[in-house]
Amino acid sequence: MLTLSNRLTIPASELEFQAIRASGPGGQNVNKVSTAIQLVFDYRNSPTLPQHYKEGLDRLSHPNITPGGKILIKAQQFRSQEMNRQDALDRLETLLKKAAFRPKARHATKPTKASVRRRLDGKSRQSQRKQLRRSPPKD
Structure with missing residues (x-):
């Protein structure tokens, strides 16, 4: 079960966990034991997830979100x-909160009016300053 807020809880029946073998260094432990977890959450077909969460996930371009509307997370740390x-x-909780924002x-x-007046006064003062720096016209 995943609790996102006081009103929103995703039941464990909607989350699919698979134990898989981790990749990378680790020797016998990695080669023999399935300690890595792959989490699959089908958010488009979830009856508990509100619509604005689903729309937010569709807008996100995240590598863990598949085009079919599933979130795949592999944890092997x-x-x-x-x-x-x-x-x-x-x-998963971080990703869902990011989508809900x-x-x-x-x-x-x-x-x-006062700020417009101050801005225009500053512009005219700067213009005067620049005019005074100019060399006199040659007649």
Whole structure:
């Protein structure tokens, strides 16, 4: 079970864990024991995941998201299966929270009259300064 917030919990029945052999160095432990975990979560067909999460995941271009609407996470950082399972869940939680983030909508505002006046005064002062630096015209 994965708890994302007070109101949203993904049941363990929607998460598919597979124990696989890890790659890389490690000698006999890597060659004999299946300690790596591959987590598969089919978010498009998930009845508990809200629609805005699904849309956010569709917008993300993440290497763990397949075009078919599944999230594949391979965790092999630790030597124990349980720690790799927890690592995969943490990474899934991070990805789902990233997909759920919606930036604030921007509202167009106008500058105040005083700020416009200050900006124009500064521009005219700079113009005067530049004119004083010019060499006098040749007649």
